[in-house]
Amino acid sequence: MARSHFTLAALATAAVADLDVRRAGPHGSIGAGDFDSARLSGSGGEEWIIRVPRTTRAEAQQSADLVAIRALSQGVRSRLSFGVPSYRGQAPIAETRAILYDYLAGEPLVVSEMIAGSGLPSSVGAAIAAIHSLPTSFVTDSGLTSHTPFEAMRSSASVVDRAAATGLLPAALVERWESAIQDSQLWQFQPTVINGSLEASSVLVSGDRISGILGWHELQIADPARDLAWVLGAPNDDSVDAVFDAYAAARGTSERQLRNRATLYHELDLARYLLHGSHTKNTEVVDDAVAMMSRLVDSVQQSDERPLVSGSTEALDVAGVENLLATTERHRSESA
Template sequence: MSTNPFTLAALATTAVPGLDVVGATEDGSDEHRSVVAAQLADGETVQVVLPRSVAALRTAQEHAAALGALTLATRSRLPFEVPTLLGTADAGRSRLFVLTRLGGATMRLADISPARLGLAESVGRAIAAIHELPTSVAADAGLPHQSAPTLRGTLLDVFDRAAATGSVPATLLQRWESALGEDRLWQFKPTLVHGDLQAPAFRIEGSAVVGVDGWHALSIGDPARDLAFLLGSSEFGSVDLAFDAHAAARGIGDRHVRQRAMLHAELDIARWLLHGVDRGDAAIVEDAKGMLAGLVARVDHDAGAAIAPARLETMDLTGVQEYLGEAEAASPEATLPGVQGSRAPSPSSEAETEVVEPLREPDDRAAGSTDGVGGSADR
């Protein structure tokens, strides 16, 4: 299929009859998705997405299912916009998706800083709003549900597999084992969770969150998972403000949510190591080993202790968390994100053709969007 924006925009009319397209621009395509912003005669802009790999199609379908679960009544309880699926259409062996396009700019983790006064609190409140939605949103739609014991068991499995590689420093094994063995950390009530929150999922205007994208992992699980990305920031004061705003907005005591968020963030590196081992990719394995060594250097003062509620100066985990999400979109077998910087370049425009290329299984190092179906790639 041509990556020419006008070709995809024209195909959008097959998914949404009557769509009056007057313009089109590239909107963050990569090797695995062609994405176009289509301007309409009424002044609105919609997003047209064509997955170009099997895994990207699966992610797009999961995103569409999650958006369907977020009814108008549910959305009215959120202080930000969520994309709406307008229509889909067959496109050879793939499928075309047309969605409303969120306004605002794509957030970077660096934006959560004193330079944007109030943004940290807005992010915390936005995440809390998701967690305050009824779990029936996911349950009624048949979306995944993880209890606290199930989630703990999943993380224990990651720990055991990582330990078996012999590549994780003893300091970290002891640290993670202590946290996983602390019963008090796992006495929490599962909530509705976004499931794959990273900074680029947020759309912001000034210091306010105006939209959230990338809902393909919507489920019932640990709210700490959605907060973990914040711990990749070096702006510790702003991170504190985000966590405090989240706690205040929820009004529910979860004293150990930050500890679990820290554990989720650190185990993302273990997942990246396992991804490299499973794929037989020595470069990924060495990448992960370097990250683990960096983490040891930053938590050495806390060696052997349980992950504490107090702030720890951990390494910047944003890159590995984002890539882990991308690796999952890029590989059917992968369970993880990957490393920022390995994102494939946007494909150049090709001559127009009505033939849709077969979906293909992608390479490791070419990454799909962490935003699911929707979202501009202002990365």
């Protein structure tokens, strides 16, 4: 049963001594998702968010998020133009704990609204570039994960191999993805600080400005293309171009294969979705994944694009991939 926001408000006062909570209300979908959460207000206009994990997966995620948030010192945060959650306190409840954070203003980004010319795609590109420009030392000093280009390639190959082992992965996608994975030039990149779990719902916007980024539980040093994969779901090529152009301008560099790897990661979400369905023995998810991959094959063949290898100068324009992955997100929410 979902905990009420009044119960969560009481936990907040236990987490922080003398916390003056005057108002409490629900935050997010009540009784849905991995967390019970509430939005709290104080007498001086302060606002907080309190969250309690509902699953062991959510508890592990919350613990990792807390480690990352503590690693993001004030000096590191000063390099960012957007807000990052700040830890305020915690209180035990049952066999887990409630965590209190400062509230970050803004609404979750909706990918379909990321229209070229609106200023939002450029803001997204600049915000991601700011994360990737952070010094790597604070990540390593905090004992967080660091991955090499070889490990990034090997991880992608593992996803393809496991998906192919189900016997349900179309041969055209096996060939396309394996060709990309075997292209050594594609994996020649400099690992950077990345959020690691970046997606539209974790980006908070106010108008055309990025006001905050949530979800830092996979903070690490790895392939910057991972944080850009979800951008391929933007409404059209112009929107995607605007993100990547702003990213390149902000970083003062242009890595030729960045977009190709981002596209590969974006497409591999379908393989992960198939694996999720197979692992949970959910035939509806498996059938859905197979249908989506079939449509992706049609899109790849009809677009007459070259493979995602070093000779390719443009990322695959799969306009339907975001629609396919929207279904993925729906099933992930339902299975949470």
